[in-house]
Amino acid sequence: xxxxxxxxxxxxxxxxxxxxxxxxxxxxxxxxxxxxxxxxxxxxxxxxxxxxxxxxxxxxxxxxxxxxxxxxxxxxxxxxxxxxxxxxxxxxxxxxxxxxxxxxxxxxxxxx
Amino acid sequence: xxxxxxxxxxxxxxxxxxxxxxxxxxxxxxxxxxxxxxxxxxxxxxxxxxxxxxxxxxxxxxxxxxxxxxxxxxxxxxxxxxxxxxxxxxxxxxxxxxxxxxxxxxxxxxxxxxxx
Numbered sequence: 406x407x408x409x410x411x412x413x414x415x416x417x418x419x420x421x422x423x424x425x426x427x428x429x430x431x432x433x434x435x436x437x438x439x440x441x442x443x444x445x446x447x448x449x450x451x452x453x454x455x456x457x458x459x460x461x462x463x464x465x466x467x468x469x470x471x472x473x474x475x476x477x478x479x480x481x482x483x484x485x486x487x488x489x490x491x492x493x494x495x496x497x498x499x500x501x502x503x504x505x506x507x508x509x510x511x512x513x514x515x516x517x
Numbered sequence: 518x519x520x521x522x523x524x525x526x527x528x529x530x531x532x533x534x535x536x537x538x539x540x541x542x543x544x545x546x547x548x549x550x551x552x553x554x555x556x557x558x559x560x561x562x563x564x565x566x567x568x569x570x571x572x573x574x575x576x577x578x579x580x581x582x583x584x585x586x587x588x589x590x591x592x593x594x595x596x597x598x599x600x601x602x603x604x605x606x607x608x609x610x611x612x613x614x615x616x617x618x619x620x621x622x623x624x625x626x627x628x629x630x631x632x633x
């Protein structure tokens with residue numbers, strides 16, 4: 406069974422602080438995706454990383470895929486209250502490209 | 518981006534009754550749809566994979582007779598929770614992809630099921 410462990414599980418920070426969320430596995434994935442989910446809604450895709458070592462930036466969010474394609478990180482610079490939500494990483498395996506394994510989730514709360 | 522619509526967003530039903538949840542891809546043909554269950558403050562747990570025109574593939578531990586999935590067209594999949602019990606109360610979410618797409622899934626807005 407593939408497992409994706411996220412850390413930390415919960416993070417409460419003040420506006421303007423930086424943070425990093427980690428997503429780790431012992432399995433290799435063909436791609437890894439990050440989603441943000443708000444209460445009572447479905448997850449929304451933020452980014453997909455495909456190549457080992459790949460770095461993608463989305464405004465204040467920086468995503469990195471590990472060289473071995475087993476792990477990923479999400480770094481948020483100058484967090485804002487609008488960043489509050491549940492962050493989920495999800496891995497797709499070769500051969501079952503559209504089937505995702507979701508990480509354990511990181512709940513982020515950004516306060517004023 | 519692609520739009521996936523899930524209906525209803527909330528439903529309350531009596532114990533022993535059945536509830537149907539619809540998942541529609543509005544602007545693309547979804548070759549594969551997935552159904553997830555999410556417990557409070559937890560991640561998504563895959564229940565089953567639904568391919569148009571064929572039987573759904575259920576994950577280990579998911580009762581296929583209790584959670585009936587029908588994928589009759591490329592834009593619609595339904596999940597029916599049969600003989601619902603309070604322990605079936607949960608947040609159910611569908612997602613849709615097209616082709617062997619590893620670029621990301623598009624999720625519905627979820628359905629909050631409460632069985633009383």
